[in-house]
Amino acid sequence: MRIPLQSKTSSAEIVLTFLFFATMGMCQTSSFKMPNEKMIFVPGGSYVPFSKEAGEKAKAHVKSFCLDVHQVTNAEFLYFVKVNPQWRKSRVRPIFADKNYLRNWAADLKLGKNIRSLDPVTDVSWFAAQAYCKWAHKRLPTTDEWEYVVRMMANRMETSLSMQNIREWTEDFNDILLDGSQAEEVDSPSILSCGGSSVNVNNPKDYQTFLRYSFRGALRASYCLLNLGFRCACTPKCISARRCNTTYHKNSRITK
Amino acid sequence: MTAAVLTISLESAVLSQKKAESKYKNNQSARSADRRNDRMCCVENADSLPVTGNSVYQLGSTWENQDGNSINIADLEGKVEIVAMFYSHCTYACPLTINDMKRIESSLRDDLKGKAGFVLVSFDPKRDSPQALKTLAKNQRLGRDWELLSGKEDDIRSLAEVLGVEFKMKSNGDFFHSSQITVLNKQGEIVFKHFGLNRSIDDIVDAVRSCSEQN
Amino acid sequence: MNVRTEIRTILFLGTFLPIILLAVVNSGCETGYSNEMEGTEDAVLTSAPNVPPPIIRNHPSKVVVHLFTKEKIGRLADGVQYQFWTFDGTVPGPMIRVREGDLVEIHLSNDPSDMMAHNIDLHAVIGPGGGAASSVTPPGHTSVFSFKALHPGLYVYHCATPPVPMHIANGMYGLILVQPKEGFPQVDKEFYIMQSEFYTTGEFGDSGLQQFDLQKALDERPSYVVFNGSVGSLTGKNALTAETGQIIRIFVGNIGPNLISSFHIIGEVFDKVYGEGGSTVTEHDIQTTLIPAGGAAIVEFKTEVPGTYSIVDHSVFRSFNKGAVGQLVVTGKGNELVYSGKQADEIYLGQPSVNNTSDESADDQIQTNVSTQQVSAEETGQQIFDRTCIACHQSNGQGIPNVFPPLAGSDFLKNNQKTAIDFVLHGHSGTIMVNGKAYNNVMPPQPLDDQQIAKVLTFVRSSFGNKMGPVAQKEIEQIRSAKMISLNGDN
Numbered sequence: 014m015r016i017p018l019q020s021k022t023s024s025a026e027i028v029l030t031f032l033f034f035a036t037m038g039m040c041q042t043s044s045f046k047m048p049n050e051k052m053i054f055v056p057g058g059s060y061v062p063f064s065k066e067a068g069e070k071a072k073a074h075v076k077s078f079c080l081d082v083h084q085v086t087n088a089e090f091l092y093f094v095k096v097n098p099q100w101r102k103s104r105v106r107p108i109f110a111d112k113n114y115l116r117n118w119a120a121d122l123k124l125g126k127n128i129r130s131l132d133p134v135t136d137v138s139w140f141a142a143q144a145y146c147k148w149a150h151k152r153l154p155t156t157d158e159w160e161y162v163v164r165m166m167a168n169r170m171e172t173s174l175s176m177q178n179i180r181e182w183t184e185d186f187n188d189i190l191l192d193g194s195q196a197e198e199v200d201s202p203s204i205l206s207c208g209g210s211s212v213n214v215n216n217p218k219d220y221q222t223f224l225r226y227s228f229r230g231a232l233r234a235s236y237c238l239l240n241l242g243f244r245c246a247c248t249p250k251c252i253s254a255r256r257c258n259t260t261y262h263k264n265s266r267i268t269k
Numbered sequence: 270m271t272a273a274v275l276t277i278s279l280e281s282a283v284l285s286q287k288k289a290e291s292k293y294k295n296n297q298s299a300r301s302a303d304r305r306n307d308r309m310c311c312v313e314n315a316d317s318l319p320v321t322g323n324s325v326y327q328l329g330s331t332w333e334n335q336d337g338n339s340i341n342i343a344d345l346e347g348k349v350e351i352v353a354m355f356y357s358h359c360t361y362a363c364p365l366t367i368n369d370m371k372r373i374e375s376s377l378r379d380d381l382k383g384k385a386g387f388v389l390v391s392f393d394p395k396r397d398s399p400q401a402l403k404t405l406a407k408n409q410r411l412g413r414d415w416e417l418l419s420g421k422e423d424d425i426r427s428l429a430e431v432l433g434v435e436f437k438m439k440s441n442g443d444f445f446h447s448s449q450i451t452v453l454n455k456q457g458e459i460v461f462k463h464f465g466l467n468r469s470i471d472d473i474v475d476a477v478r479s480c481s482e483q484n
Numbered sequence: 485m486n487v488r489t490e491i492r493t494i495l496f497l498g499t500f501l502p503i504i505l506l507a508v509v510n511s512g513c514e515t516g517y518s519n520e521m522e523g524t525e526d527a528v529l530t531s532a533p534n535v536p537p538p539i540i541r542n543h544p545s546k547v548v549v550h551l552f553t554k555e556k557i558g559r560l561a562d563g564v565q566y567q568f569w570t571f572d573g574t575v576p577g578p579m580i581r582v583r584e585g586d587l588v589e590i591h592l593s594n595d596p597s598d599m600m601a602h603n604i605d606l607h608a609v610i611g612p613g614g615g616a617a618s619s620v621t622p623p624g625h626t627s628v629f630s631f632k633a634l635h636p637g638l639y640v641y642h643c644a645t646p647p648v649p650m651h652i653a654n655g656m657y658g659l660i661l662v663q664p665k666e667g668f669p670q671v672d673k674e675f676y677i678m679q680s681e682f683y684t685t686g687e688f689g690d691s692g693l694q695q696f697d698l699q700k701a702l703d704e705r706p707s708y709v710v711f712n713g714s715v716g717s718l719t720g721k722n723a724l725t726a727e728t729g730q731i732i733r734i735f736v737g738n739i740g741p742n743l744i745s746s747f748h749i750i751g752e753v754f755d756k757v758y759g760e761g762g763s764t765v766t767e768h769d770i771q772t773t774l775i776p777a778g779g780a781a782i783v784e785f786k787t788e789v790p791g792t793y794s795i796v797d798h799s800v801f802r803s804f805n806k807g808a809v810g811q812l813v814v815t816g817k818g819n820e821l822v823y824s825g826k827q828a829d830e831i832y833l834g835q836p837s838v839n840n841t842s843d844e845s846a847d848d849q850i851q852t853n854v855s856t857q858q859v860s861a862e863e864t865g866q867q868i869f870d871r872t873c874i875a876c877h878q879s880n881g882q883g884i885p886n887v888f889p890p891l892a893g894s895d896f897l898k899n900n901q902k903t904a905i906d907f908v909l910h911g912h913s914g915t916i917m918v919n920g921k922a923y924n925n926v927m928p929p930q931p932l933d934d935q936q937i938a939k940v941l942t943f944v945r946s947s948f949g950n951k952m953g954p955v956a957q958k959e960i961e962q963i964r965s966a967k968m969i970s971l972n973g974d975n
Contacts, residue, residue, distance in 0.1 A: 036876060057638065066439060066440065066445075069525065071440070106322040107322040107323055108322060108323050108324065108431060109327070110324065113596075113624060139430060140427070140430070143427070159517055162310070180598075185426065185437065187430070187435050191774075216860045218470075218862075220650050221700055223646045223647035224600060224647065224650070225652075226646070227601050227645045227646045228599075228600060228601045228622065230601070230620070231601035231620045231621065231622040231645075232622055233430070234427075234430030234431065235430075235431075235432060236594070236622060236623075236625070238622060238623050239623060239624060240598070240599050240625050242311075263655070
């Protein structure tokens, strides 16, 4: 069918309208970024853990896993709270996040001028971090996995991870008891208590690790801290292929 | 035409989103309305805290009890609950904790029995199957008011974090853990924490009493 | 009154009076203060070198202390920056003053921008970790705990989050004073000084932002040993000041983290020392007192004489080269009987030279002014002149007008042979006339033996146009021994 002259004008209209909505769509979604898939494969291995609990210099074993290359960003978390409204600033339940949750964000769905979208998201609780990773079909890295990676980085065996200067949540961040006062198990060494600390660790000169464990040990799951963010990990489906595939973005749905 | 399609699809997307949000909101407000009728107990500054916001039962996790029944944690709502975390292979602290809870049980007046429940949640789902929990309950002579729960690792960690219980698995499969008995009010909010072993239980008994006496 | 009643009275008094007296004493009636807790107050916190004012209440109270921790870059020395971890933004942290028996409630907050968890261990606390166990605080949070100040005395406090040495090494410490019930005697001035070390990757004085150096800390080799957290914190315009006749009390802490301090004030003696920061005076008249790492001391002294008094760790390389020096500037009226200042400045010519070849018995009384040069037997008079006399009398013996007399054509030399020998042996100061001109200067004794003196004088007397006769070694011997005899005779 030949298009009459009138339609010629209307095709311009169509293009313009399309552009208009496309632009609107862009404006709508430009601050909502899909979580980045990029992960690295960390081959399993063993390392001498911080704690002597397993025995003097007994090694801890870490299975192969995948780890996000960079920390979860403000933009990515913004997308998460858009599709999971129960994790928005104004709606989050106090038991899952304290009153500092996303405190510097301008609004529920607005970062504001002071927050850069590509910076790591901070002021998020462990529950929020867990929920994000779960939604992305991933999980938080365990403390063992994290410490293993940190050692690899110190030995320059791993150089592609992006490390902004913030602390990060782990799955079992609170597993080492910080002081003896609440742990009544007689045979549980109070690994980080003032007097006991150098006795119960494998390398008392490893101050940076001490600082990480001390920091984590002071946390509770609902705390939201200015210098505390997170990244996700997962157990790869196809270890022999050494690939870290994630399929979250095809199946994203509102979770609890 | 394309423009129209685009517009319609965009609008419908926005609308469905709004619908989902408002439905959630309505559910929220319905539940809040119910709860506002209940009186808070044992929590300072209760008025400033939204009732739903602080309930442990928001975790919504599912567990299996010693009878093999599936229980959602929110099913515990309605009774004051005395909660501790343990594992059956624990040789020192846990038996003392269970003993402390039994002392609390016997200290409660007869009329309070039935209004308070006791919950033991295992750190150790591998070894503490419902079967194993049943055996333990029998050996310890734990009555009908006791729920022994076995669950998924994620849910165990989340519950421990909410209660403030620290734990770590040792290399031999046993656990380091803090010793804590927590009192939850009928809405599942943490109202009291008792630390230590074999100590005086007067404080926690008082807490349970005052929660139970309120509506 | 009959005997029975008397006995009853005595029994009554004997039983109840001691009980009553005991009650009275315990209640403090007799001593003027009470043991009953009363009231709540906020602690007055001060930054070093200032001390909170004495507590004058005579009963215990609840005292609330608000502290925060903050990691910040600050000045360690001129041109040198360091990433300090602090209490209340300063190194050292504030001084806290409470009274024995007080219930002290600590509110410890951690700045949200901090990267570390922090806590506090106060040595005045009896309880797990000295409070550390109950005050672990992540950034953006506050912990609260309380303790009873059971023991009077001066105590340090510090952060005790693992790794504890690093938290201390980075600046997290201060002093808490638990004033005894009866208080301290009044003094004119009180000061707060805290000694500590810093371990930096750079050497002392290397400019820029310095990092903590763990190896140096493990080796106990600090780059800096300072008072009050930085080089110069108590010198120059930051010096402590006082007037003569004032009684000064200094609360001194030493946190280490490694070194013990030998605390001394140059030019002062401590009238009283509360050893190791205890509540009683343990010593009097002490020059230097030891302060253990993680310990304290209280010193008192009276200023007598104006001047600048250096405050040091008497392991002096620390003071001289690592920054452990402060100043107390005392102004006011002097007292010449106590300290006169310099009364005279006199010439000292050293000890007279000794002939190495002479009798050994004659050498006993006099120390040789040793010449370290090995002189060969063939050394000529000219050579001796070149190495010994040229500096003043010049190469041609011309001297320097109005300063050093000439030897060339010297009428003094010609006419005073014996005196010339004496001058070389024993030196001279005072006026002589040479060729009509007066010379008033000092000639030191020359470290030459008899043979050398004979040679050099012979050379001089036959050079520079001089045609005087030679000098024999015997003449030198005679003049030397004559002087010795007179010296011996004086003994």
